[in-house]
Amino acid sequence: MSNSLRPTVFGAYSHVWVREFSQQSPGRPITLGEIPDTELDRLQDLGVSWLWLIGAWQTGLHGRSHAVGHPDLRRECRRLLDDFTISDMVGSPYAIQEYRVHRALGGDEALAVLRKRLAKRGIRLMLDFVPNHTACDHPWVHQHPDYYVSGGLEDLETKRGFFAETADGDRVVRFGKDPNFDPWTDTAQLDWRNPQAVAALTAQVAKLTAMCDGLRVDMAMLALNDVFRRTWGAGPWPEPTFEPWSAIVSAARSRSPSFVFLAEVYWNMEERLIQLGFDWVYDKVLYDRLRHDCAHNVCAHLQGIDPIQSLAMRFLENHDEARAAAAFPQGRHEAAAVIAATLPGPFFVHFGQMEGRKEKLPIQLGRAPAEPLDEKLVGFYRNLLRGARSVHGQWNRVACRPAWEGSETWSGFVAHGWAEGAKNLLTAVNFAPEHGHCYLDLSRLHIPDGTTVLTDLLTGETYPRDGRELRARGLFVELPAWGAHLFRFGG
Incomplete structure (x- = not known):
């Protein structure tokens, strides 16, 4: 499962x-x-x-x-x-x-x-x-050119836009871009300030809920109001008074309550997108x-x-x-x-x-x-x-401490565990280029008295240990450079 x-x-x-x-x-x-x-x-x-x-x-x-x-x-x-x-x-x-x-x-x-x-x-x-742009030959370019950021002749000369024959006459449409790199010259930049464009994108996402269970949203932070302003400056429409993502996610969930949104997002904007309704972030x-x-x-x-x-x-x-x-x-x-x-x-x-x-x-x-x-x-x-797949219950970081006085290799370990009742899963990794050893504090795991068998799910090897000693002293771990254990406790 x-x-x-x-x-x-x-x-x-x-x-x-x-x-x-x-x-x-x-x-x-x-x-x-x-x-x-x-x-x-x-x-x-x-x-x-x-x-x-x-x-x-x-x-x-x-x-x-x-x-x-x-x-x-x-x-x-x-x-x-x-x-x-x-x-x-x-x-x-x-x-x-x-x-x-x-x-x-x-x-x-x-x-x-x-x-x-x-x-x-x-x-x-x-x-x-892909919320930021479409292909240059997307039907909207001809049918709804106002959905896109317009440019001028200078944008043709500097290769920041392309010439388009539209239902409203000839236009220069800007290529899609983010504020830190050159344009993506096979794309047309959507204008997130245009409420009609946002409505069309909202309707598009709502339709996709019938075809799949979730969407991976490309460069999701580019549609945030402040990011769009920094990229494109002022435009023919005022900046929205709300973040459009919130409405888009809500519209999708009204059709499919369990629909999942994964944001490709950078620049420390992960929590902002979570607050707007995204389920997962990069x-x-x-x-x-x-x-x-x-x-x-x-x-x-x-x-x-x-x-x-x-x-x-x-x-x-x-x-x-x-x-x-x-x-x-x-x-x-x-x-x-x-x-x-x-x-x-x-x-x-x-x-x-x-x-x-x-x-x-x-x-x-x-x-x-x-x-x-x-x-x-x-x-x-x-x-x-x-x-x-054995993950269950509550996740916790596991503290590492020196195996003996003067030993420094404990600082190269990364450890964490999952606990649900008597079910425990422990990850211990010597994330360092040299041999290492440490004690792992297992006080947050639920370990019974008597002999507990630790099974390394990476290798199948088993290690019987005394439960009371594990609680009192912790687990001694010794691993080669980049070595790892994935222990399941008990049967």
């Missing part, structure tokens, strides 16, 4: 996923509705709670032509695929022409079939929503600390994020970041995964992460290169995700 306390979200590139299974089947390409039962059963066995289909929506000719015409992108695709052709390009999944399932994936009907098959396995379906800070920092700073972040601890989605890679198997040294990768996968809140597992894929895919590419399978890493993730 999936675990609502610590759900696992599996993210699959829709086109790549379908393409890889199509290559295994003779005859015509398969659709989303025909993903093999063996794959869905595998996800269920791992305890996956959510499938996030990345890039399922229809992209247009403009987005694909933009990708094909980008020389650096073509060069990278040729590096990845010896037999690359332009037919492998599907365009950016974040330049959406229309919120209907891509025809190459089987359309809306194929998605509905997949959703039913997932539901039978207790897996919910998440899709993308925890990019933890990713950065796991990749680059020490145990002390990992623990400091986890203490600082307490107000939204169970709402923060942890991850070791995604489509914006380098592959974990390439970015994290061996050992550190596994240690970071044990920490992230056993915290409260969702844990995101990226397509290819468990198999040790190292090549970061351009999001415009619809096919992935063959890579060696890391059998050891596959086994590690299988044990970790199965073990993490």
Whole structure:
């Protein structure tokens, strides 16, 4: 069964996923509705709670032509695929022409079939929503040009906008952007100051509640009033007197009360979006600390994020970041995964992460290169995700102290536990590049008298310990560099 306390979200590139299974089947390409039962059963066995289909929506000719015409992108695709052709390009999944399932994936009907098959396995379906912009050839550009931020001739000259023939005459429409980077030149910037545009977006999200169980919202903070003002300055409409996200979330929940919103969000704006109704937010800070920092700073972040601890989605890679198997040294990768996968809140597992894929895919590419399978890493993730399904009850940080006077290696440990009655789960990670030892304070766990057997769910090894001594002295732990235990107490 999936675990609502610590759900696992599996993210699959829709086109790549379908393409890889199509290559295994003779005859015509398969659709989303025909993903093999063996794959869905595998996800269920791992305890996956959510499938996030990345890039399922229809992209247009403009987005694909933009990708094909980008020389650096073509060069990278040729590096990845010896037999690359332009037919492998599907365009950016974040330049959406229309919120209907891509025809190459089987359309809306194929998605509905997949959703039913997932539901039978207790897996919910998440899709993308991109609030900041649309594709340049989205129907709204022609039909409702006022939904977009307008520009002038100077924006054509500086490549900050594009020329559009609209129902209201010729226009210059600004490319989508955030305030810190160059524009996304395959997109058209929506104007969140226009109440009609916000109403259209609200209606669009409400419709999507019939197609999926939740939305991963791209760059959600760009639609906040102060961020939009900082990015675009004054416009033809006054700034809204409320944050539109609140109304959008409420409208969706009126149709589907259990609908889930996941925000891609940065710049310390996570709590603001939670207050506006989002269920989960990215925890990019933890990713950065796991990749680059020490145990002390990992623990400091986890203490600082307490107000939204169970709402923060942890991850070791995604489509914006380098592959974990390439970015994290061996050992550190596994240690970071044990920490992230056993915290409260969702844990995101990226397509290819468990198999040790190292090549970061351009999001415009619809096919992935063959890579060696890391059998050891596959086994590690299988044990970790199965073990993490044992999460129950109350989560607590576990204090570490020196194993003896003068020993300093205790400071390299990260530890936390879950307790519900006599059920205990303990994570202990030596998040350091040297051998370490410490005592773990187990006073917040419920440990009975007599012999308690600790089973390491990562390895299957067992350790009998006296319950009274564990309560009085704590648990002595000794681990190699980047070593980890995931202990279940009792049977």
